[in-house]
Amino acid sequence: MALEQEGFKIINNITWQKTNPPPNLACRCFTHSTETILWAKKDNKRSKHLFNYGKMKEINGGKQMKDVWTGSLTKPSEKTEGKHPTQKPEYLLERIIQASTEEGYIILDPFCGSGTTGVEALRNGCKFIGIDNEEEYLKIAKRRIEKEDGKKKL
Ligand SMILES: C[S@@+](CC[C@H](N)C(=O)[O-])C[C@H]1O[C@@H](n2cnc3c(N)ncnc32)[C@H](O)[C@@H]1O
Numbered sequence: 001m002a003l004e005q006e007g008f009k010i011i012n013n014i015t016w017q018k019t020n021p022p023p024n025l026a027c028r029c030f031t032h033s034t035e036t037i038l039w040a041k042k043d044n045k046r047s048k049h050l051f052n053y054g055k056m057k058e059i060n061g062g063k064q065m066k067d068v069w070t071g072s073l074t075k076p077s078e079k080t081e082g083k084h085p086t087q088k089p090e091y092l093l094e095r096i097i098q099a100s101t102e103e104g105y106i107i108l109d110p111f112c113g114s115g116t117t118g119v120e121a122l123r124n125g126c127k128f129i130g131i132d133n134e135e136e137y138l139k140i141a142k143r144r145i146e147k148e149d150g151k152k153k154l
Pocket of ligand 1: 086111115117133134137
């Protein structure tokens with residue numbers, strides 16, 4: 001509602017279904033195991049969005065990609081540069097970027113945390129601008145992005 005009130009149009013409401021969510025310790029309700037990804041654009045005539053339909057179909061084994069994406073929580077191997085409480089798995093950002101950008105795009109993440117968007121931007125040939133209000137998280141993001149950049153230069 002907040003987005004729509006600000007003049008955005010929701011393109012998709014994607015559900016990320018976690019295969020290994022943290023357990024519900026109180027055992028008094030169902031275990032919370034999903035998060036929502038909102039894909040929105042400015043709702044005016046000049047605003048167009050890019051959707052790489054063919055690429056999404058290809059990575060989904062030749063079938064149209066649906067708006068429920070299932071996968072595990074962030075792997076320990078993606079957390080070697082420091083701890084962030086809500087670090088997203090790389091495969092999620094990879095899919096988001098591959099679905100909606102082309103090589104050379106500039107991707108802005110105004111809440112970049114540990115920099116997962118930046119790592120995937122680099123892997124997919126895009127430029128990246130990240131913002132966060134926690135200096136410690138920006139340091140993690142910088143280390144991850146520099147590591148990825150180093151791999152590309154090898
Ligand atoms: C859900 S986390 C992002 C996680 C990131 N996608 C990753 O994979 O690490 C949201 C981030 O927004 C930052 N944040 C919260 N309020 C903010 C604000 N007003 N300005 C900038 N960053 C903010 C938090 O510090 C946090 O790192």
